[in-house]
Amino acid sequence: MTVDRAGYAGPLDQTLGLVVTEASDREVVAEIEVTDKLMQAYGIVHGGVYCAITETVCSMGAALTVGIDNQVGGISNHTRFIRAVRGGRLVARARPVDRVDDHVTWQSTITDDKDRVVAEGTVNLLKLTPPG
Numbered sequence: 001m002t003v004d005r006a007g008y009a010g011p012l013d014q015t016l017g018l019v020v021t022e023a024s025d026r027e028v029v030a031e032i033e034v035t036d037k038l039m040q041a042y043g044i045v046h047g048g049v050y051c052a053i054t055e056t057v058c059s060m061g062a063a064l065t066v067g068i069d070n071q072v073g074g075i076s077n078h079t080r081f082i083r084a085v086r087g088g089r090l091v092a093r094a095r096p097v098d099r100v101d102d103h104v105t106w107q108s109t110i111t112d113d114k115d116r117v118v119a120e121g122t123v124n125l126l127k128l129t130p131p132g
Helices: 011-016 047-066
Strands: 019-023 028-033 071-081 089-100 103-111 117-128
Touching: 011 047, 019 047, 028 047, 047 071, 047 089, 047 103, 047 117
Parallel strands: none
Antiparallel strands: 019 028, 028 089, 071 117, 089 103, 103 117
């Protein structure tokens, strides 16, 4: 997984406005400004946004863990929604939890402007065999 010069990991991240600010095999940090395009019908951030953020930061970390020349694929994403958000800026931090053979697990915590946890998630990933 690579990050372009603007800090986007991929097309979905660019669409959402998720910008990766730090990335290593120990921690990945990303930020996103809450805008109307992220809301569900009740005017709060859609749960799928939290799932997508969690998937991005954990997948990027896992890719860095197994080596950037390899690929990883998510096999589960368990994201828990804790607090409704209507505006501001969100920060996601992901850190490794476990690695057993080709399985890698990372956890993320997403906080709001007041440093309150609004969502957290765990993603289990599998190192893929490179094509060819």
